[in-house]
Every structure is written in structure tokens, then in C-alpha cells.
Amino acid sequence: MTLGEALVAARQKIDRLDARLLLERASGCAHADLLARPETPLPAPAAAQFLDWVDRRAAGEPLAYIVGEAEFRGRLFQVSPAVLVPRPETEVLIELALARLAGRPRVLDLGTGSGIVAVSLALEFPAADVVAVDLSPAALAVARNNAGRLGAAVRCVDSDWYAALSGERFDLIVANPPYIAADDPHLSGDGLPCEPQMALTDGGDGLNCIRAIVAGAAAHLTAGGWLLFEHGYDQGAASRNLLAAAGFQDAFTQPDLAGNDRVSGGHL
Numbered sequence: 001m002t003l004g005e006a007l008v009a010a011r012q013k014i015d016r017l018d019a020r021l022l023l024e025r026a027s028g029c030a031h032a033d034l035l036a037r038p039e040t041p042l043p044a045p046a047a048a049q050f051l052d053w054v055d056r057r058a059a060g061e062p063l064a065y066i067v068g069e070a071e072f073r074g075r076l077f078q079v080s081p082a083v084l085v086p087r088p089e090t091e092v093l094i095e096l097a098l099a100r101l102a103g104r105p106r107v108l109d110l111g112t113g114s115g116i117v118a119v120s121l122a123l124e125f126p127a128a129d130v131v132a133v134d135l136s137p138a139a140l141a142v143a144r145n146n147a148g149r150l151g152a153a154v155r156c157v158d159s160d161w162y163a164a165l166s167g168e169r170f171d172l173i174v175a176n177p178p179y180i181a182a183d184d185p186h187l188s189g190d191g192l193p194c195e196p197q198m199a200l201t202d203g204g205d206g207l208n209c210i211r212a213i214v215a216g217a218a219a220h221l222t223a224g225g226w227l228l229f230e231h232g233y234d235q236g237a238a239s240r241n242l243l244a245a246a247g248f249q250d251a252f253t254q255p256d257l258a259g260n261d262r263v264s265g266g267h268l
Contacts, residue, residue, distance in 0.1 A: 001041070001042050001047050002038060002039050002040060002041055002042060003023065003027060003029065003033070003034055003037070003038050003039075003040045003041075003042055004034075004038025004039060005042075006023055006027075006042050006047060006050055006051075007019055007020065007023055007034065007038070009054075010022070010023065010050070010054045013054055013055075013057075013058040014054055014057045014058050018057055018063055019054065020034065021063065021067070022050060022053045022054060022057065022063075022066065022067070023050055025053075025067055026042075026046045026047075026049045026050035026053060027042055027043075027046045027050070028046070053066050060191055060193070060194065061191065061194050062085045062191040062194055062195070064079045064085045064086075065079065065080065065081055065085070065194060068080065070085055070086045071086075072086040072088075072090075072091075072116045072120070073091060073094065073116075073120050075119075075120070075123075075150060077114050077115070077116055077119070077146050077150075078114065078142055078145055078146055078149065079114050079142065080138070080142055081194065081195070081196065082136060082138035082139045082141075082142060082196060083113040083114040083138075083139045083142050083143075083196065083199065084113050084114070084195050084196065084199050084200070085191070085195060086114065086116045088257075089230070089256045089257075089258075089262055090116065090117065090176055090230060092230070092254055092255075092256050092262045092263045093117060093174060093176060093228060093229075093230050093262075093263050094117060094120050094121065094124075096228050096254055096263055096265065097117075097121055097172060097174050097228055098121070098124060098125060100172055100226045100228075101121075101125045101128060101171075101172065103127070104127045104128070104129065105125075105127070105128050105129070105170075105171035105172055106128070106129045106131070106168075106169070106170040106171050106172075106222075107121055107128045107129065107130045107131070107170060107171065107172045107173075107174065108130075108131050108132075108133070108165070108168075108170040108172070108173045108174070108220065109121070109130065109131070109132040109133070109174050109175070110133055110161055110162075110173065110174070110175035110177065110213060110229075111133070111134055111135070111161075111175055111176060111177050111178075111199070111209075112132035112133060112134045112139070112140070112143045112156070113134060113139050113142070113143065113176070113199060114139070114142050114143060114146060115132055115142065115143030115144075115146045115147055115152075115154065115156075116146075117132075117174055117176060118130050118131075118132035118143065118147070118152070118154045119143075119146055119147050119150055119152040119154060121174070122147070122152040122153055122154050123150065123151070123152050126153075129153075129155075130152075130153065130154045130155070131154070131155045131156075131157060131165075131168075131170070132147075132154050132155070132156050132157070133156070133157045133158070133159040133161070133164065133165070134156075134158070134159070135158070135159070135160045135161075135198075136196070136198070136199075137158060139196070139199070140156050140157075140158055143156050144156045161209075161212055161213060161216060162216045162219070162220055165220060168220060169220055169221060169222050169225075170220055170221060170222065170225060171221075171222050171225050171226070172225060172226045172227075172228070173213075173217055173220065173221060173225070173226070173227045173228070174227075174228050174229065175213050175228075175229040175230070176229070176230040177202075177209035177210060177213060177229060177230075177231075178198065178199055178200055178201050178202045178206075178209050179201075179202070179206045179207070179209065179210060179230070179231045179232045179235060180200050180201045180206055180232065181201065181204070181205050181206035181232075182201050182202075182203050182204060182205075182206075184201070184206070187200065187201060206232055206235065207235065207238055207239075207242075210229060210231060210235070210238075210239060210242060211242060213227070213229060214227065214229075214242045214243060214246050214248075215246060217246070217248075218246065218247060218268060221268055223268060224267055224268055225267060225268055226265060226266070226267045227243070227248065227265055227266060227267070228263055228264075228265035229263065229264060229265065230262060230263050231261070231262070231263070231264060232261075233260035233261055233262070234261070235261065235264075236253035236261030236264060237253075239251075239253065239264035240252070240253055240264055240266075243264065243265070243266040244266070247268065248265075248266030248267060248268060249266055249267055249268070250266055250267060251264065251265070251266040252264065252265060252266070
């Protein structure tokens with residue numbers, strides 16, 4: 001089997017770009033090699049690896065899990081089935097957080113997963129003291145590894161939301177919690193069955209985790225501190241109501257580039 005033949009065969013099953021990326025990873029060749037020398041033989045071990053990856057991708061497994069990494073804000077993060085695949089919409093949360101950082105702030109990232117939020121904030125605002133928590137030991141291990149690989153000063157804590165943070169206060173709390181309702185049909189498609197369900201849904205109406213985060217935030221924020229969290233496209237109004245009821249001021253919702261409600265927040 002040549003590089004060209006492998007690519008043609010894969011395109012019958014999966015997306016053209018996915019096929020190219022997987023072939024480049026399996027063979028070690030560059031995109032230019034595929035274009036200039038498609039007749040190059042593909043070694044048997046590489047061919048077997050590539051065909052296995054194609055079958056996994058065709059079955060719906062996210063590309064990031066197959067190759068073990070995903071790009072976010074220009075950085076490569078390790079990912080595994082223990083964490084969600086990074087999505088560009090989460091950049092809205094990063095940008096809103098960065099706009100509210102000043103001095104030497106303490107930042108808390110709740111439900112850090114792969115650590116993309118905590119690590120990005122630590123690298124892009126080095127003066128920040130960043131703490132990242134997650135209930136999943138496997139997810140926390142991925143976050144620690146990403147922080148170490150990328151040189152980010154992040155303290156990772158095994159915690160169920162605020163449970164292990166008694167007495168600690170922060171200037172900014174950020175979160176990308178499970179917010180998909182249990183009966184949402186999106187959970188059965190688009191690769192979501194392969195992702196950790198505890199990071200996607202609260203098993204209820206999609207607001208249970210947001211309620212817990214908002215309710216506990218005041219006890220862990222400094223005066224004037226901000227709370228920002230990502231949520232579903234139809235949860236903006238409910239999120240603002242929760243914030244206002246908990247005493248937060250200037251509650252707002254920021255849409256993503258597609259125009260969907262994406263992040264809500266407020267300050268004490």
C-alpha cells in the first residue's frame with residue numbers, strides 16, 4: 001500500500017482532512033510528502049496503525065482521542081477519554097477572564113478537565129496564582145501533565161467543587177461545568193458518547209452544577225471578585241437569574257462567535 005492508496009481508501013470512510021492528519025501521524029510524513037510522493041510505500045506497521053485509526057474515527061471516536069492531543073489557543077494539550085475535547089467556544093471564557101485580571105490575582109478553575117482554562121490563564125497572565133480543581137483523579141492527572149509540559153504554574157487539587165478549598169478566597173472563579181440536560185439528543189451524537197458523561201451532563205436539567213457553583217462562590221471570592229462560567233446556548237437567562245439571586249452585580253451573558261449564549265458572569 002502506498003501513501004496515495006491509503007489516503008484514497010480512508011476518504012471512503014472519513015473526512016478528507018481527518019484522513020490526511022491520521023496518515024501524516026501514522027507514517028511520519030509531512031503534507032508536502034503526500035502531495036509530491038504519493039507513490040511512496042507505507043510500511044506495514046504504519047499501515048496497520050493507520051487503518052485501525054480510520055476505523056475508530058469512522059465509528060465516531062473524536063480525532064483528539066485517537067492522536068492523544070488537541071490544539072487550543074495555539075498550544076497542544078494532551079487529552080484522553082477522561083477529559084472533554086477542547087472546543088474553540090471556551091476561548092470566550094478565557095478572554096472574559098483575562099479582561100478582569102489585574103495585579104497578582106488568585107484564580108480558581110472549577111472542573112478543570114484537561115486544564116485548558118487554568119493553563120491558558122497561567123501562561124497568558126503569569127502574575128496570577130492559579131488553582132485548578134476536578135473531581136476526577138484521571139482528569140486531574142491530565143491537567144497536571146499539561147501544566148508541566150507547557151510550563152504553567154498551576155496548583156491542581158482533587159475536589160468536588162469547593163469542598164477541599166475551605167478558607168481559601170480568590171479574585172476570580174472560572175468554570176466550564178457539565179451543562180447539557182440529561183434528555184438532550186445532542187448527547188447521542190457528534191462524538192459525545194465517547195467523552196466523559198460526568199463532564200457533559202449533570203443527569204438533570206443541565207443547571208444543577210451551575211447552581212452549586214453560583215451558590216458556593218461568595219464564600220470563596222474576595223470583595224468585588226468575579227465569577228464567570230460557560231453554559232449552554234439556551235441557559236443565559238437562567239444563569240443571570242441565578243447570579244442575581246445570589247447577590248452578584250452586573251450579571252451579563254456573552255455570546256460566542258456563532259451568536260449563541262456561551263458565558264455568564266457577575267461580581268460581588
